[in-house]
Amino acid sequence: MASPRTVVRQESYAGHRGITFSDHRPVSADFLLEVPLVDNVQFNAAVKTCYHKVGDMEESEQPPKVKLDQTLLDFGVVSYVRIAPLTALQRPCAYRFVPLESDGCIHPEWLKIEPMTGLLLPGEGSNISLTICIDKQSAPPLNMRHARLDCTLIMHTLFGKDHFITVHGDYQPTCFATTLSDLVRLPGPVRELNKADQLLPQTQAANAPREIMRLINWLMTHATDTRDLFLTAADEELSLDTGSEFPFKPGTDGQYDRTIKIAFGETMVRFLDSLVEPVVPSQLHSKCLQVVDRDEAFEVLNEFPSESVNVWISFTAFLHFVCQQSDDKTEETSPTPPSKAHILASIFAPSLMRDDPSVYPPASPVGKQKFVLFFIS
Template sequence: MSDHRPVGADFSIHFDLYDRSKFEQHVRQLYREVHALDASHERPTIKIDQSFLDLGEVRYQTRLTKKVVIENVGKIACAWRFVPTQPDSPIHPEWLSIEPITGFFLPGEKTEIALTLHIDSRIASSLNLGPHDMSGTLILHTILGQDHFIAISGEYLPSCFGNKLVTLTRLPGTIRTLTSKELRAENHSLNAPTEFMRLVNWLMGSTTIPQDLFLVPAEETMCLDTGEEFPWPPGSENAAPSYAIAQTLLELLDSLMEPVVPPVLHSRCVQTKSRDEAFELLDVLQPPAVNVWITLTAFLHFICQSSSDPSYPEKIADIFTPVLMKDGPEPTAVPISPIKKRRFILQFIA
């Protein structure tokens, strides 16, 4: 016997009520409209409002949507879909998405197709040192009808974002001004990326560092790809430049294809018990990663010591932990605690 008291409850249920006769009448009407697809000798005919899309100059983190309207100008219903140009090739480039990618419409109906371009760090990594021509052709196939072609044209402007640290240290100049794809020899590579050092040196040269640096998102970030001088000299009394430089530094590190501390070392990092053990672990990092880590953590230690907020080091560690010790694309056998990663970084900056 249960010792629970009886429980009563009222339930409110909402459901749709259909008029069966109207429903069947509507189904018969739709059937008559689409029946001609098989019974008629007519071929489906569609019209595209534009068959050429110019993307212009495409930059890192560009998100651009172009609209194409197709109309069924034939006498019968039409089914359509995008198909690849070759049997084993993708329907569209990886930097492009199509929505919808297939459809069906009746005579006189129109459909708007959104073609969206987005360059994230993963896509940028393949474009930065590869072909910059983004030209291509999309094939819109109509079932039992004629194929239509949409040509796409654009040029990618390479960026220092979305690269590996090793690649950045081997660039012979700013990435936007390169005339060839030749990199420096490994024994002539830089100690740390020029773009990274420009940002840190600007911040170190500032006479006044905001107490909430890195904690407040900037309204703008800096372009590092052309090598042009920053519009403000270090020491500007305006705080906005410091926020912009700090935000750019954070985004540059976050865009690296491999974090400064690779995932394979995370388990060893969180096992360190002291600052000395943590420093010894840096010996297994690649030289560019060591230089970036020491330079960055030294600066973060400086601003943490200069802050009047006792919780500032913890806040900085919260921001930089998922950037400097980002998880890899493949899950590890034993997940690494973000709190332990944060503790490892605090050994350098607190």
């Protein structure tokens, strides 16, 4: 972890999806660490000086004061902002953020504050960064409506008064981090949904989410010949939330650039991994792992929810076609290199059959891959 006096800088980052013997996605990175040399004599002298400045805080009759340049923050369309000037006036000041209610949270799940506590010497300034972070945990309750992100923070100063900071932001719903059952009931793009009661009734639901089918159809048409599809991290980002046509155009030869194909593959991986509930319901995992042949595997599909079975059949059929197109001439880094089917099964089994964290022990990663292989190999 970096600190004000220690610099940690990431020099590189890479994924290794070709490694298939782990149920996680292996990554590697290089870091540059700069650590200051400390003179013990000067350090002890500085500590004594600081102690003399703050030692009489409790006995002082004059309460500490701080100045905040901003107490109203509007993030607009979910971005990043800093409260730059936080200045102690005349006396030392210790501060911390506290909840509005004694048994409440200090801040919403979608907001991060850094640092949460601090000590300022007279006239000293500090930066407090507030970051809106929408992830798989905080996004689901926000996605089914256009939500206004609002909260009030309390910064409490020791022996001084409290300061109130109001935070606003407009959340843009996304099809990521949503349930399949909600996605198939969307009347249109998720950005056009104003509230959850606009979802279609179950009798009018689509067979499968249009977002997944758009990705599968594009990949089936344009990317099945891409050797490292799903194996390489993408530089491009795709938006599936507005329903607009994809902005990419083929070259003069009618082919799309390889980086675009990789981007579509990466989006599919992230989309499946972001689903609130996996494609295969967790209560069926043990049954899936008990099948011994392809016929039994297909029988288990009868117990899938309708939206799950349609996604499963469409996606595994696409993976099966990709495996057929592969000549399986992988780089011979081992005497028996894994087949394309085994590589794809190791990539997607953890997402398609994601474990319920409340269930222990988790399902066997090898068993999950074996179940997927019944459909794609």
